[in-house]
Amino acid sequence: MNNVRLYVRVSHDEQVKFGYSIDAQLDALKKYCKENKLKIRGEYKDEGISAYSLKKRKALQKLIDESENGDIILFTKLDRFSRNVLDANNVLRDLNKKGVSIKAINEDDIDTSTADGKFIFDLKLSLAERERNKTSERINDVFKYKSQKGESISGKIPKGYKLDENKHYIPGEYAEVIKDIFVHYDTYSNITKTRNYIKDRYKLNWRFDTVKFILRNKIYIGVHKYNPEFCEPLVNTELFYRVQEKLKRNNRSSRTYVYIFSKLIKCQCCGKTLVGVANTTTKEPSYYYRCNAFYKDKLTNECTANKIFSEKRLETYLLKNIKKLLIDYTANIEKKNKPIMDNKNKINAIKKKMNRLKDLYIEELIDIETYKKDYKKYKNELDDLAPKAVNKASDSILQLLDINNIAEMYNTLTREDKRAFWQNLIKEIHIIDQYKEKYDIFFN
16 A cells, blocks of 8 residues: 655635635545545645745645655645746655655646656646746736836835825825934934834834834835836935945844844743844943843833843853753652652552452442442542653753763854754743842753
């Protein structure tokens, strides 16, 4: 019996426009397997994902990783698998190396286990990609035509504009706010400060990402992708490009920093993950962590945690105490796994009662209902007394305990390697009081 893995996919647009469904594809595939006596080894679903790019399709990536020699990947039609010739052939090459073939149940000629099937596969993919590109060209032609006439292309109007009777952008309700955003950022080079400024002055609770998007949008100097004179500008060109340089400079500097406790520290107030910030006023940057729910959106009162935590203090504490923390952690696991001595006699007594109960039933001294009732009672008592299963310490922790001088080894690592070291070892960090060295460390 052949082993198969089922792959189904539908994009959001297909669901809305055509009513395509994941369940309908799965039903068809399962029916095919039943009729052809195929053994299903797994089901993989990409829902709301376009077929053009394979990179965003997590289920397909998992399917490729898990497929084994002799497996057949089944899908309903070729367009469920891919519409991109290059990506599809790269996937097919990887699958061929593993001895895995693909088959579309609703297209008899799509079966890469045969030479003819492989040829048809390439041909249909090429035609599908060509048609898709032609469709994109037709859509772009419409966009260009509308843009050159200065007409709105989408239903979403940028903040600061409104539509006139000819569907042209003209200055609207927030035009002055938009101008003020560019001027303020040009002065302070800080999006958070600019966001808080418009909150205080205009009572507008716009999100950080909204302000960032506004600052990058060329529409505010009247430029559209297909028309450099699309609409009336709200901001002068010189100011706009000066702001772009400052945004670029800030982005460039932030991307160079590596925060070694990234994604590990949780806010004690709102539970969100703390983010790294760097102080670059010194020769060597100093690294800190804070809750952005407070610092970026503090005016919404989502979080009241206004503290900033030093990476160096946390790192020093961990290196000084890591051996003891790990020993205590592994000892606690062993203690929880160890049966409680006082329970042994109770467990043995219950087991004897259960054996006696079975004898009474066999000798017909009690009926089946009594047997079931008492057996269930004794079984529940046993379950309550049995030691609970606890995960063992990870291999990383056990290996680390064998190292004599962890700090010496650690100090030879790059910042990237230090980050990987902590993320491999620790699940979460809760900072109770950094100055008193009070932390809760949860290991993997």
